Amino acid sequence: MSTSSPEAVKKLLENMQTDLRSLSMECKKKFPPVKEAAESGIVKIKTIAARNTDILAALKENSSEVVQPFLMGCGTKEPKITQLCLAAIQRLMSHEVVSEAAAGNIINMLWQLMENGLEELKLLQTVLVLLTTNTVVHDEVLSKAIVLCFRLHFTKDNITNNTAAATVRQVVTVVFERMVAEDERFKGIVEQPPPVQGNTNRRSVSTLRPSAKDAYMLFQDLCQLVNADAPYWLVGMTEMTRTFGLELLESVLNDFPGVFLQHQEFSFLLKERVCPLVIKLFSPNIKFRQGSSSAASPAPVEKPYFPICMRLLRVVSVLIKHFYSLLVTECEIFLSLLVKFLDGEKPQWLRAVAVESVHRLCVQPHLLRSFCQSYDMKQHSTKVFRDIVNALGSFIQSLFIVPNAGNTAAVSAPAGGSGSGAQGTAQGGPGTGGVSGNLTTQAAFEYRGTWIPLMTVSVQGSAKATYLEMLDKVEPPSIPEGYAMSVAFSALLDLVRGITSMIERELAMEEEAAAEFREAHPDKEWQLQPGAHLVWEEMVSACWCGLLAALSLLLDASTDETATENILKAELTMASLCGRLGLVTPRDAFITAICKASLPPHYTLTALSSNTANLSSKAYSIQGQSVQIISPSSESHQQVVAVGQPLTAQPQGTVVVKNNYYEHGQLTAKNIQCMRTLLNLAHCHGAVLGTSWQLVLATLQHLVWILGLKPGVGGALKPGRAVEGPSTVLTTAVMTDLPVISNILSRLFESSQYLDDVSLHHLINALCSLSLEAMEMAYGNNKEPSLFAVAKLLETGLVNMDRIEILWRPLTGHLLEVCQHPNSRMREWGAEALTALIKAGLAYKHDPPLAQNQRLQLLLLNPLKELSNVLHADIRQKQLESVLQILQSQGDSLGPGWPLVLGVIGAIRNDQGESLIRTAFQCLQLVVTDFLPTMPCTCLQIVVDVAGSFGLQNQELNISLTSIGLLWNISDYFFQRGEAITQELGREEEALQKQAQEKGETLNRPFHPAPPFDCLWLCLYAKLGELCVDPRPAVRKSAGQTLFSTIAAHGTLLQQPTWHIVIWKVLFHLLDCVRTSSTTADKEKIESGGGNILIHHSRDTAEKQWAETWVLTLAGVARIFNTRRYLLQQLGDFFEAWEVLLNHIQSAALSKNNEVSLAALKSFQEILQIVTPVKDSDKAGDAFAAMGVPPVLIDPLSASGPGRPLVRSDSLVERLTRYNGAELQAPPPGEESALEDSALWWSAWNTWYRTGTDSTRPPSGPTEKLSFIPSQPFLTALIQIFPALYQHIKANFSMEDLKKLGVILHGAVSVPISSDASPFILPSYTEAVLTSLQEAVLTSLDVLQKAICVGPENLQVMYPAIFEQLLLFVEFSCKPPQYGRMETKHVANAKYNQIQLFAPAEWVALNYVPFAERSLEVMVDLYHKTACHKAVINEKVLQNIIKTLRMPLGLKYACPSESTWKLAVSSLLKVLSIGLPVARQHASSGKFDTMWPELANAFEDFLFTKSTPPDNLSIQEFQKNEAIDVEVVQLISTEILPFANFIPKDFVGQIMAMLNRGSIHSQSPSFTEAEIDVRMREEFSKVCFETLLQFSFSNKVSTPQEGYISRMALSVLLKRSQDVLRRYVEDERLSGRCPLPRQQVTEIIFVLKAISTLMDSLKKTQPENVDGNTWAQVIALYPTLVECITCSSSEVSSALKEALGPFKDFMQPPVSRVQNGES
Secondary structure, three states, rough: OOOOOHHHHHHHHHHHHHHHHHHHHHHOOOOHHHHHHHHHHHHHHHHHHOOOOOHHHHHHHHHHHHHHHHHHHHOOOHHHHHHHHHHHHHHHHHHHOOOOOHHHHHHHHHHHHHHHOOOOHHHHHHHHHHHHHHOOOOOHHHHHHHHHHHHHOOOHHHHHHHHHHHHHHHHHHHHHHHHHHHHHHHOOOOOOOOOOOOOOOOOOOOOOOHHHHHHHHHHHHHHHHHHOOOOOOOOOOOOOOHHHHHHHHHHHHOOOHHHHHHHHHHHHHHHHHHHHHHHHHHHHHHHOOOOOOOOHOOOOOOOHHHHHHHHHHHHHHHHHHHHOOOOOOOHHHHHHHHHHHOOOOOOOHHHHHHHHHHHHOOOHHHHHHHHHHHOOOOOOOOOOHHHHHHHHHHHHHHHHOOOOOOOOOOOOOOOOOOOOOOOOEEEEEOOOOOOOOOOOOOEEEEEOOEEEOOOOOOOOOOOOHHHHHOOOOOOOOOOOOOOOHHHHHHHHHHHHHHHHHHHHHHHHHHHHHHHHHHHHOOOOOOOOOOHHHHHHHHHHHHHHHHHHHHHHHHHHHEEOOOHHHHHHHHHHHHHHHHHOOOOOOHHHHHHHHHHHHHHOOOOOHHHHHHHHHHHHHHOEOOEEEOOOOOOOOOOOOOOEEEEEOOOOOOOOOOOOOOHHHHEEEEEHHHHHHHHHHHHHEEEEHHHHHHHHHHHHHHHHHOOOOOHOOOOHHHOEEEEEOOOOOOOOOEEEHHHHHHHEEEEHHHHHHHHHHHHHHHHHHHHHHHHHHHHHHHHHHOOOOOOOOOHHHHHHHHHHHHHHHHHHHHHHHHHHHHHHHHHHOOHHHHHHHHHHHHHHHHHHHHOOOOOOHHHHHHHHHHHHHHHHHHHHHHOHHHHHHHHHHHHHHHHHHHHHHHHHHHHHHHHHHHHHOOOHHHHHHHHHHHHHHHHHHHHHHOOOOOHHHHHHHHHHHHHHOOOOOOHHHHHHHHHHHHHHHHHHHHHHHHHHHHHHHHHHHHHHHHHOOOOOOOOOOOOHHHHHHHHHHHHHHHHHOOOHHHHHHHHHHHHHHHHHHHHOOOHHHHHHHHHHHHHHHHHHHHHHHHOOOOOEEEOOOOOOOOHHHHHHHHHHHHHHHHHHHHHHHHHHHHHHHHHOOOOOOOOHHHHHHHHHHHHHHHOOOOHHHHHHHHHHHHHOOOOOOOOOOOOOHHHHHHHHHOOOOOOOOOOOOOOOOOOOOHHHHHHHHHHHHOOOOOOOHHHHHHHHHHHHHHHHHHHHHHHHHHHHOOOOOOOOOOOOOOOOOHHHHHHHHHHHHHHHHHHHHHHHHHHHHHHHHHHEEEEEEEOHHHHOOOOOOOOOOOOOOHHHHHHHHHHHHHHHHOOOOHHHHHHHHHHHHHHHHHOOOOOOOOOOOOOOOOOOHOOOOOOOOOOOOOOEEOOOHHHHHHHHHHHHEEEEEEEHOOOHOOOHHHHHHHHHHHHHHHHHHHOHHHHHHHHHHHHHHHHHHHHHHHHOHHHHHOOOOOHHHHHHHHHHHHOOOOOOOOOOOOHHHHHHHHHHHHHHHHHHHHHHHHHHHHHHHHHHHHHHHHHHHHHHHOOOOOOOOOOHHHHHHHHHHHHHHHHHHHHHHHOOOOOOHHHHHHHHHHHHHHHHHHHHHHHHHHHHHEEEEEEEOOHHHHHHHHHHHHHHHHHHHHHHHHHOOOOOHHHHHHHHHHHHHHHHHHHHHHHHHHHHHHHHHHHHOOOOOOOOOOHHHHH
């Protein structure tokens, strides 16, 4: 119910009346005036109530009168009355019905009561009610009321005292509150303040309004009173205490700062009065030094007085807090004082209250900022802010260093001692880490034996002081141990918290503003306000040293987890703030501190020490004293929770310490706690770490190492250690923490995705340099390296995939270095990280996708390629495995990355070992089988190169061979996708062409002029070509087969000009290489490889292996020439190519290797099977005839049409049609091509000729140096080529060429065979079989003669040459040819079975007899055909034949083979039967003149041979042979003698003499008795004689000459008979009874038979035909015959009887004897 409501008013009136009634009742007796006054008062009230509507106003108006009775009542000094009156007065006051005058009266009355010491409490109450309910009291009245209260304060009564003090305080407050209210009322009205009148001591107060004036006067007097001066306004003050005055000042300043700030008058008071006062009162504290002897100073120093000092500090706090802006200079002095009070030499209580004051400042960051701005940032000013922080720091340090010299028993005892109320902590040894006993540990700091407990002094962020509040204490209190430390600690934390949160708030606001600005004006740059930043930076710069020093020390000394946590938090927030403000040194310093704290004591860590060297080496000068940052204590009383190996550059155990426990990194719980903070720092403030990432990461690395965390998949660290060195010891506490730590570690790097690019780069750089250090350390030893950095690089890369481009280069660049590290574990991880990153990068769904961002894709793949330069096999293995995985997962989308991937696969070297090559090859196989269609066609060439390089590697033969298979698959792919590839390559080519033109360069790619698709083929061929000359035979063979198969199968795709390149650059180049390698190959025997592979003897030298390659290559090239002939002929330089090919064939044929040379000829045959198609004019039949149908066509090796193999058939007709090119689908070429063809054939003939000449030329030198002798198959093949070749060159085949041919044929036939080959080639000696070579030779001649036969006339001059050749061969039958000076064994002596392997091969001459005999038959045949040809006649062929046959005929039994002479005879007979008529016909021409003597000699040599028949000749054989002789004589009698007149006389004479000789047979002494009659060749003699006689007595004698010859022959015969008979008679006589030898008997019988034959002939002959002389001789025989009658032999007797019988016809001389005699 409000005081003005009608009810209240009514009540008031009632109460007043009651009061007055009571008063009058009380005073009725003693004080009648009072009673009267009371009663009149009742009346007055009633009248007022009755008259006025506004009763209260009326009451107020008349208040003096209304109050009067009560005042009078008080005047009675009767307690009861007084109390009643005061109560009534208070009631009036509370209803605000007291006027100013009444109030004055009341105050006066109260003053009297006060002076009389009555109702003191009631008085105070009344004053209070009066002043608080209304504002009517002013000026002197007010001052009087205040003085009244003051005076009551100093009474003896304690209650009154205290009540009065409270009332004073309230009254003072009321005064100022009134002023505030007044200001509020006049707020809108702006007053012009009058000009300030000079600097008077008392400011003019005339300008102030009433309430303000009161307040001014009051405050001024308070200052006067504290200063012990007389008050100006508070008249009547009797006494005053400074303490109370200071308290009042403080409360006014604290409660009404606005008053002082808004009114100059008040500000002036502050400056001029309060500050000097405070400074003056402080002086004893400043001068006082604890423990300094007073004797030293002349004047006694006033001792600091706790109550005043403490209150002064409170005032100072208020001044600084509220009026800092007014009192900048003064505050500087106050702050400096405060700092001084923290000095160690000041009393303990002083330091405590000073610390509390400092704490108060520390919770006001804005104030601190102002200090910084006003002092630290001014040039010549004290660095107040810095000093405050440093003072706090050194204060804390001093507490540790100086033993507590408190007034009470402050203990500086070891840990066990207990100070004031603190429990002592008991520690075990550092190793046990246990807490002994069941004491609970109190939070405390412990440092070098000083133990300081930690108390909870205030709630964080508020400075709740203890000693500053002890206003009742007069004596300085005792400060409990640890109190000052606790306050200082809180102050530090609050300072950090306040500054950091303030600055961070402002930073955040600024960033927000910047963001808004950017949104609004995207085009403009946001301008920073430099001022704010400068202040922040200055604040941090000023405080960080001190803070760091103090915090590091505290952190080291802290034994309480919470305290540690707080310290770490402070360091962390400072580090983060410094980072945000870009203050690198302080940031790094704080981080270093945390890092050091995370590591075990004494841990040698270069990364940190180098960084802190510049910090710890300089002592921070704090307030004049130099305070070193104290290094961590060596005996840390912390629980050791983990022991691990230190990660140091030195060998283990070199961490020098006083005791063994530190040989390993011992992690205490605090270390772990610090580590968590460090992780937290990195996690939350990574963005501002910049270069200090290095510190953080280095430390984490060491911790991770000591805790034994090892990297796992993706780089995350997991617990687990390699067994190496002493194991890590972890307590269970840590064990449970480890997963958490490892998790935080991972999260830390995961959070790198929220860092901005610059920070991310800092992180990467730090990891890289950390890794570099790890690499340095891992050099030269095989200890487990630290993989922390590498693992984390991987993790960071993986989480930042979305912006991988910006960190890819530094990241991978470094990992590549790691991959080259000699420590295997290190590089293994480097490779793991790198490949994982690449795989992840390729698999990541980038935006835009990789397919559209080729640059990124290449960037990602590039490091993979770079890995190829690493020499370590394990790295390459990893690289290739990841390529395999990439292919399997992303193979379809590699696109432009293919060249890089292929580059990696292809970067194999021979020194890399099989497994690597095998892995790489798997990749390649995958590419070829699955990915050829998906890659750009431009990469196909690279695929070819890579496959080729696998072929060329020499580690793994199977891979080489398989890679050749891959090349075949690739070629198939080209073939199938030809169209598509051509188009794509065409497009690519155009683009390249355009680029090249723009740059003004020419397009540079291999095989340039050829179209791109052809180039692809050419690259493939070139690669296969390289493989064809690989050192390994198997590879060469496979590559060769593949090369020729691909060219054969897919060559049709190539454009014609490309064929030119194929021929010259691929095939001929290949042939050259193979030829060179073959000719220089090693002839050393290769020992069977590896023991399990046997090498066939035909391949046991490099030379033999190369021979095989040469064979394959040559055959392949020849086949291509064969099958693609029409295509190639259209190239301009086909002739040159043909020549080159022939040259290769020739050099191969002449190589000293049978296999090669033979194969060369096979190739030669193959290319010669191509014939110009038959023109219509030629009939097939003629063609056959012309060709002489050579019997030894070699079957063609392969297809002649593209892809259509010929059916192999041995039908000659088919073979010839094929031979004539009927199968080759090509247009019939015109004349030109026929001409060109002939040039080709002649070129082939020249090659054949050179080959033949060189290979059959016998060695010239001595035979010791065994030269190479061509093999039979080779020579056979060589000769077999001729017939086919001849078909094409016969038109121009000249005599000259024939001679050349002859030389070669002769040479070929003369070549001996090596004896180890002879059993396979030679027929056994008894068989008369020709070797195939001999067959071939005869075939060649056969072809020739047939060609001549049907050819034009002019060819016939060649007949004689052919005869000559054949006759040469015939001679071989008796005189085998010599091959140089080589000694050949005759075949019979060749030791077939005892050929010693290592002796030089013996050479065996062939059995030439069958060959010679066949040649003879051929020759006879030929002569049969050609005897009449002019050339044959002119060239005396017959004579040559006879001359040649003379040899076997003469040798007869001495011939190597019996058949020879028999054949020779029969041939001679045949030839003569044809030739003699011709000879007779041309007798006149004289062309046969020389033949006759030869013939005569031949007959002579044969019939009267010098050789004896062999002993084992049977009689039947002998008779057969005799029959042959008879045949010859018969030939003479039928073919020669009848035509004697056409035959030269000498010849006839010779014949006669021969017949003569034959008819009288001289005995051969070698005959045995039994055979003598047979062996006398009686038949032969008889025929001779008969022929002789027949010729002698024939009447056909045309010339006397002939008759003469026969007569002469007869006379010789008769004379001979005479001699034989005479000798016989003689011998018979001498022998007496002994019978004569058988021969002699036979001879005499023969003679007798001859005589009887002669007698028969004479009887038959016309008498005129017989010469008289003959008769005479015949008759003269008679006596001799008679003489023989006495002989004893019956045989002789019977023969004699026959001989004597005919003489009866001569008993009478015939009639016409005389005439005959004359004739």
